[in-house]
Amino acid sequence: MEGENMCWKNGFFDALFPIDERVISVPYCLKEPSKRGEYLDVLIPNRKKTNVELAFKILEKNIPNRVYKYRTFSEFSLTNFRNDTLWATNPANFNDPFDSISIEKDISLKELDDILRTATEQMTIDDKSNGVYKGIYDTYKSIVSPEEQEKLEALFKIFSQVLTERTQYTFKVACLSETNTSVLMWSHYSNDHKGFCIEYNGQEIYNSDLIKKRFFPVKYISENERQIPISALALDYPGLYSVLCKTNVWSYEKEWRICFGMEENLESSNIQLPKSTGVYIGAKMPSEHRKAIIDIAKTKNIPIYQEVLHFSSRSISFERIM
Structure with a gap:
């Protein structure tokens, strides 16, 4: 089953994010300005290109x-x-510090300047008080000298950090899983089996008006796999490859992601999903919390399941209670 899963995922990723070694060596300044790839077509005839139609045919x-x-x-x-x-947030807020990191080489100073200028203009007060953007904001806004050299030196100091972490801040992502039987996930994300797990119809999510073509599987890669510059991939979906790749240590999560680029101006970080199709109550959930979950589930008229711990086999199962 896992082999079949990997087979279609590889086909999907190869179609949407074709990696062409010849493209990687081309300076970024010759790739980014051409959104349709005209420069690359001249520089590298017969280069690998995105096949969006095939990618989404595989995905669907x-x-x-x-x-x-x-x-x-x-x-x-x-x-x-x-x-x-479902809450969507920047991957920089996730528990994996390497989530959605990307690299890029050979960006011109003007392009870097544009990146920083756009980033600082779009940041909220909360953004400016957290993470890498605080350093970017404080450094960039403190550059008031008219002397260009002073500005360039400051830009170079934050050059590496910006290029490595910027995709962590240029997407809003909501996470789901293919499985509800992961003991680790019940422990990590449902408060040691004191929480709950909500079930949704994956097809309905994918086909909903808001999420259509923004629902993707995560690809699990070797810890030693090199970082691929985002512009060496699909110009149609810059940065998305980094957001959809995690190292193998996270493969037990069997994760799917709803991804919105910051340029899409998502009205609310609370994404509207189709109606849930069931709820699973943790084996250790306190009785008063259990009642609250059951009351909501009854109003929604959805099935309610109780988690059962099997100590002899160190596994879990579920019993329908309503």
């Missing part, structure tokens, strides 16, 4: 019937459950 045949969201018990998660919403 392999959307999982059911996907799951593990939740801790809180007012926020209850609201999401009640309203069928």
